[in-house]
Structure formats: C-alpha cells, structure tokens
Amino acid sequence: MTSPEGSEPTADIASPGTSTATGPGRVLVAVYAVLALAATARSAVQITRDLEAAPVAYLLSAVAAVVYVVATVALARGRRTAAWAAVGFEAVGVLAVGALSVAAPDLFPDDTVWSGFGAGYGYVPLVLPLLGLVWLARTRGRTPDAWRTPLG
C-alpha cells in the first residue's frame, strides 16, 4: 500500500494497476492462491476418479477452481475488470450453492468448495470474495488513468 515502487523488483512497475497486489492486497492474493490450489487439486482428483458419482458437484468444483485461479492472477496482476468479475462470481456462487446445498442436498451427493457456504474450508470461500470486493472498491481509482488498458 505505502511501499515505494522501487521496492518491487519482481513486478513490472509500468504494468497497469499492480495496486491490487500491494499492501493487504498481497495477503489477499496469497490466500486466493492457496484456495485456488486446494480447489484445483480437489477438482482434478474428483473428476479423474469418478465423474459419474456426482457430476453436478464435481463440475461445479472445476468451475470454482478455474474462477479462483482467474481471481488470483487478476488480483496479482492488477487486472481490475477480470478481478471484479471473478470475485463477484465467487460471491454469488458461494451464496447460491451454499443455499442450494442446504435446501436441496440431493443435488450434491459429494461436497464442493461452496457447499454449506464453504464450511469444509473454514468458511474461507465465503469470507474471501467479500474481502475481495471490499479491497477492489477501496483501491478503485488508485491506478493512474494513463496506465489503464482499454479494457480496464
């Protein structure tokens, strides 16, 4: 957040909006990366092992994993539009699937990352997108206009 640009040897300083990846954002990206890793690994095991057992749950796991990866990369590289989309999708996803998994458990014979509002992952999947949205809102406008790409 307050770190001088010169102290970021690995980041391309001229790249648009690295601001989402500095200060508290750096922690946000780290937690997102861990969740992306967990969701991807779990989904890979589920799909390669027995997709027929619970196709809805397993495909949903795969979608969630991809979205977590997109969110991680977008936040790390300061791609605001992609980050808004991915984090927003997660917020909607965890609320919708969380509610569905409670209301219609038959739909999900096996758990997904979002089942029970992310209870299997210590509710991190519920808290993280909310923090992500707050962070994106708080860092809005931090990127100088001259650095913006046409898409965001």
Next chain:
Amino acid sequence: MGGGGRCAARLWRGPGRTARILVAVWSPLAVLVAALSVAVAAWAGWRAVRDRPVILRQLLAGGVVEALLLVQVVIAAVRSATGDGPADAATFWGYLVTTLFVLPVAAVWAFAERTRWSSVVLVVASLTVAFLAYRCVQVWTGA
C-alpha cells in the same frame, strides 16, 4: 553351505532394518515439519504485529522446513517402492508435491513487498504447510 546361508540371511535383514527405520521416523518427521512451520508462522506473526517485513533469516528457516519436506518425499518414495505405500497414493502425492511449492512461491511473493504485509503472507504460507503436513499423515494412514 551354512556360512553362505548366514550371509544371505544377513543381507536379507538389511533392507528390513532400513524399512523399519523409515517407518519409525515417518510420523516424528511429519510432526517436526508441522511444528517448525507453526514456529515460522509465529515468528512472522510477531513481526507483522510489530510492523516489520520478512527478513532473510526467516526465509532460511523456511528453507529448513523445505529441506525436511524433501526428506519426507524421499522416505515416502522409498516406502512406496518397497510396497509400503500410502493408502491413497494419488491424493497423498498430490498433497506432498503441492506442499513443496508453497514456501518457495510465498517467499518470492512476500519478499517483493517490504511492509508488514509480507510477514502476513509468510504466516498464511507456513500455516498452509503445517496443515498440509498434517493432512499428508492423515492420507497416508487412510484417515
């Protein structure tokens, strides 16, 4: 004939003893990895509270954890090769190989930030490693 038999028996006992040692150190090693990771997390947490960034000595501590993880990989590979492998091989190796990448990636990510938030990143990463080490033991025994 008798001497040859004794010699063969001694040769036969060799691998068995090695296997027993590998079995004996397996759980203590996992506990050590988890405990050291928690210690690294505590150190980083303390620095975060005091508004300090990650320093090189902390990365060295993380390097010790990483070295122990590599020892775990070797032991797990030897035990698997001798037919004494994990209950769920795919999940176990998934966990163990994933664990190997967490600290190096986190170190690069944290070190680029020279504020207290780099310390928080190290807290997250080392707690992740501790949890994964715990899961590795669970998956090995099939729990």
